[in-house]
Amino acid sequence: MRFMLQRRHRAVATCVLALGLTSMSQSHAEGLSVRAETLRLEVGGFTDDPGSSGAGLLRGAVSAKGGSGDLEYALGMRLDVLTQFGGRDFTRARGDYTENYLRWRGDDLRLTVGTQNVMWGRVDEISPIDRMSRADLTRAVLDKLPDRRRAVPALRAEYFGEDYKLDAVLLPTFDDAVMPHRDSVWHPVDVRRGRIFGIGTFPALVGVRVREADNDSSGGGGLRFTREADGMDYGLSIQRVRQSQPYYKLMGGTLQAVHPYSTTVGAEFETERGGATWRMEAAWTSDVPLTTRSFGYRTAHGYDVVVGAEMFPGDGETRVTLQLAAHRVMTDAAVLDRTEVYALTGEIEHPFALGRWRADLRFVAGLGKRDFYLNPRLTYTGIDQHEIFIAAHLFSGAERTLGGFYERNDSVSVGWQASF
Amino acid sequence: MLTGAAELTGSLLARGLACVVSGFLLASPAIADEAGMALAQRVYDRPDGDDATSAVTMALVEEGRSPRLRSMLLYRRSAPSGEVSTLIRFTEPADIEGTGLLTIDAPDGASNQWIYLPAMQRVRRVDSNRKGGRFVNSDYYYEDLRDRKPSMDEHRLLGRETVGGVECDVLESMPVEAGNSVYKRRVSWIDPASHLPLRVDFFEKDPQVPSKRLLVERQEQVQGFWTVMDSTLTDLGSGHQTRLTVRSMAYDRGLPERLFSSKALEDERMEREFRP
Numbered sequence: 001m002r003f004m005l006q007r008r009h010r011a012v013a014t015c016v017l018a019l020g021l022t023s024m025s026q027s028h029a030e031g032l033s034v035r036a037e038t039l040r041l042e043v044g045g046f047t048d049d050p051g052s053s054g055a056g057l058l059r060g061a062v063s064a065k066g067g068s069g070d071l072e073y074a075l076g077m078r079l080d081v082l083t084q085f086g087g088r089d090f091t092r093a094r095g096d097y098t099e100n101y102l103r104w105r106g107d108d109l110r111l112t113v114g115t116q117n118v119m120w121g122r123v124d125e126i127s128p129i130d131r132m133s134r135a136d137l138t139r140a141v142l143d144k145l146p147d148r149r150r151a152v153p154a155l156r157a158e159y160f161g162e163d164y165k166l167d168a169v170l171l172p173t174f175d176d177a178v179m180p181h182r183d184s185v186w187h188p189v190d191v192r193r194g195r196i197f198g199i200g201t202f203p204a205l206v207g208v209r210v211r212e213a214d215n216d217s218s219g220g221g222g223l224r225f226t227r228e229a230d231g232m233d234y235g236l237s238i239q240r241v242r243q244s245q246p247y248y249k250l251m252g253g254t255l256q257a258v259h260p261y262s263t264t265v266g267a268e269f270e271t272e273r274g275g276a277t278w279r280m281e282a283a284w285t286s287d288v289p290l291t292t293r294s295f296g297y298r299t300a301h302g303y304d305v306v307v308g309a310e311m312f313p314g315d316g317e318t319r320v321t322l323q324l325a326a327h328r329v330m331t332d333a334a335v336l337d338r339t340e341v342y343a344l345t346g347e348i349e350h351p352f353a354l355g356r357w358r359a360d361l362r363f364v365a366g367l368g369k370r371d372f373y374l375n376p377r378l379t380y381t382g383i384d385q386h387e388i389f390i391a392a393h394l395f396s397g398a399e400r401t402l403g404g405f406y407e408r409n410d411s412v413s414v415g416w417q418a419s420f
Numbered sequence: 421m422l423t424g425a426a427e428l429t430g431s432l433l434a435r436g437l438a439c440v441v442s443g444f445l446l447a448s449p450a451i452a453d454e455a456g457m458a459l460a461q462r463v464y465d466r467p468d469g470d471d472a473t474s475a476v477t478m479a480l481v482e483e484g485r486s487p488r489l490r491s492m493l494l495y496r497r498s499a500p501s502g503e504v505s506t507l508i509r510f511t512e513p514a515d516i517e518g519t520g521l522l523t524i525d526a527p528d529g530a531s532n533q534w535i536y537l538p539a540m541q542r543v544r545r546v547d548s549n550r551k552g553g554r555f556v557n558s559d560y561y562y563e564d565l566r567d568r569k570p571s572m573d574e575h576r577l578l579g580r581e582t583v584g585g586v587e588c589d590v591l592e593s594m595p596v597e598a599g600n601s602v603y604k605r606r607v608s609w610i611d612p613a614s615h616l617p618l619r620v621d622f623f624e625k626d627p628q629v630p631s632k633r634l635l636v637e638r639q640e641q642v643q644g645f646w647t648v649m650d651s652t653l654t655d656l657g658s659g660h661q662t663r664l665t666v667r668s669m670a671y672d673r674g675l676p677e678r679l680f681s682s683k684a685l686e687d688e689r690m691e692r693e694f695r696p
Contacts, residue, residue: 035514072689105689117541146539160683228682231532233545270545277547315552315602354482354660355557384488384513419514 032066036420037076037098044391044413050185051192053086055411057139061098072103074114082138088183096178099151110158115151118169120224120237121281122268125345125364126325128283128304129237129266132169132222135177135245140186140406141373142393144362150178152219152244164227169239171219176259177244182210185409189248189255196248196255197405199291199336205255213246213257220261232271239264247289249297260299262287276311290335300331302339322346338400342367356382364402371401386418456575459591459610464570466615468645469671471497473696480558481661489513490556493695497675502527504567505680509688516556522685523548525567536685543682551602559632559653559662563602572600583609583618584636614639614646631656643671668696 040059046052063076076098083091101114121127125145133149141148153173159166180187188197194205222239241264246257266283287299308323323346329339348361362375377391392412397403478490491512497505508521518538525531531548551563573593581590588609595601604627608617616639621630637650647669653662675694684690 067689105687110687119541122542122544160681165682228532228534230526230530272545272547272549275547275549277545279544310547312547312550312553315550317553351554351557354658355480355554382485382488385515387515419517 034064037061040417042415044411047410048408050408051087052084056083074099074101090181090183092181108160112156115153117151122279123281123306123308124321128281137177138180167224170221174215174217174219174242210255235268237266250295260287276309279308281306288329290337293334302329319349371397371403388416390414453576456577460570460575463615471675472671474669475667475696477665479663520685543686559655642669670696
């Protein structure tokens with residue numbers, strides 16, 4: 001882990017240096033653009049008692065893109081400052097790489113080397129095929145899916161046929177998910193109360209030591225075929241990758257994070273019918289990590305199916321997305337994990353006042369088990385490139401669910417974000 | 421066909437939204453006449469090249485507030501088969517920069533439409549039959565951006581009136597099927613020389629009271645093709661306006677079919693050599 005951290009720090013330092021040199025020496029190069037991609041400031045207070053009274057976020061990302069002829073390059077980095085106060089206080093500033101690549105493009109072929117965003121799949125919020133990218137778990141599910149994904153070091157070849165695309169990705173080195181600070185109320189392991197996300201609460205885990213995984217290996221690779229046909233798009237993919245988000249197994253009184261390799265075979269489909277755009281993903285995964293009731297670790301194969309729809313009721317401006325998600329792990333063993341999960345997720349976006357305001361509602365509702373997450377948000381969008389918002393995050397649920405694990409983390413926040 | 425803002429004020433509106441009215445006929449039932457249909461067809465068939473490229477600025481104007489500006493590039497290609505392809509790429513402001521919209525309209529009227537969202541780096545299919553809803557918070561509805569064949573409306577030639585010093589043919593158009601449009605009727609003032617509408621009134625809920633009005637501020641001949649260079653669409657209820665200004669325009673540059681593909685949609689650099 002230390003090696004990986006050092007490697008990541010070196011990568012960030014390299015990005016800073018390269019961005020500086022780029023902005024100084026090549027600001028007049030053809031096609032070069034340097035920009036602040038994201039600036040965000042957010043502060044919020046917890047309305048319940050998760051062990052702290054509030055939290056704040058300051059985020060910034062800069063990038064430079066340019067090229068000449070068939071070659072193109074990108075340089076980018078981000079800085080996240082997260083703070084938590086009124087209890088388990090911490091402030092953490094963390095730099096990270098974004099897209100830093102060299103790309104060659106031919107008539108039908110595109111080759112990219114370096115860190116890059118790789119988001120496979122089609123559905124919103126829960127995408128079983130999206131396994132290449134690096135997860136950002138610093139704030140659990142508070143941000144939308146694209147903001148919960150980060151670039152990965154990859155070699156990528158994309159071949160564009162007349163109406164199809166072949167996408168081959170190799171992850172030569174593995175980089176794990178970006179995790180919350182160990183004292184963060186969003187960390188999936190709560191050693192104060194002996195809780196692990198998705199597993200349950202065990203007094204024996206109070207104060208247990210948590211060890212991060214050894215990341216010194218390949219991340220894997222995969223191949224995806226997608227095709228656009230008249231009235232419908234579809235795709236098939238196969239990938240063997242290490243999952244970036246950690247799974248925690250008990251080893252001699254320590255919770256050890258692991259990132260197991262698994263093979264995922266996926267199918268995806270997209271069409272428009274009946275005034276809605278329908279999106280579907282189905283995936284088989286060879287090794288879903290599990291914890292037995294005796295705290296043993298094992299894996300089993302599992303299935304995921306997500307069917308989603310995007311619609312504009314009354315042919316108006318309100319956009320509604322809904323996804324029905326099913327996850328099942330095939331095991332006969334008695335395990336602590338949930339082996340069947342069904343949920344309805346979605347989002348309602350309603351612009352009003354001539355587009356100067358927007359009211360949003362994101363939600364997750366468990367089916368068959370009490371599990372709710374509600375995220376209402378009111379945003380002022382009347383100033384181009386800026387958004388000023390107030391949002392709430394409300395959790396409720398049974399043991400081992402998302403809503404249950406973060407039940408004390410209800411919060412209200414205000415924030416500003418901009419792009420330049 | 422989603423043909424984009426420049427086309428929208430030029431060939432699209434000229435093609436699809438041409439309608440005219442004069443006050444004493446407003447309450448009359450719509451009865452198509454041959455002269456009206458012929459005029460609508462002439463407007464639709466107006467020469468506009470095999471392809472077109474334009475750079476357009478869209479200003480959203482509201483009294484007492486500073487205007488919000490969007491810049492976009494528009495590419496349109498008409499294939500000999502009758503298929504029409506359109507690519508719109510937003511270049512400003514920064515929060516929507518890179519967003520692309522690709523529309524392929526088949527000769528039989530079927531449409532396929534995809535959007536590219538830079539934040540997700542994904543190409544996604546979208547509902548190509550959407551009519552209502554404001555396009556990027558402007559006063560244009562999605563329907564206004566689509567190709568509208570003359571056969572979708574009943575047309576009547578109502579007479580002649582002067583708009584901006586030009587004596588125009590006044591044409592009224594009403595949907596053949598009520599469900600095929602968000603508008604109950606449209607009235608267009610057509611310049612007989614350019615076959616461009618210099619004014620269009622749009623009627624939504626009340627067929628007697630227009631809800632929106634398009635006024636062409638400036639038309640020019642570019643490479644011999646009449647083109648709307650500056651226009652304003654006003655929401656007559658709120659006073660909100662959408663002004664479209666064409667910064668540059670070029671026809672018949674030989675845009676290749678590959679420019680209207682998902683590869684080009686997700687790869688902004690592919691179109692750079694074709695920018696106006």
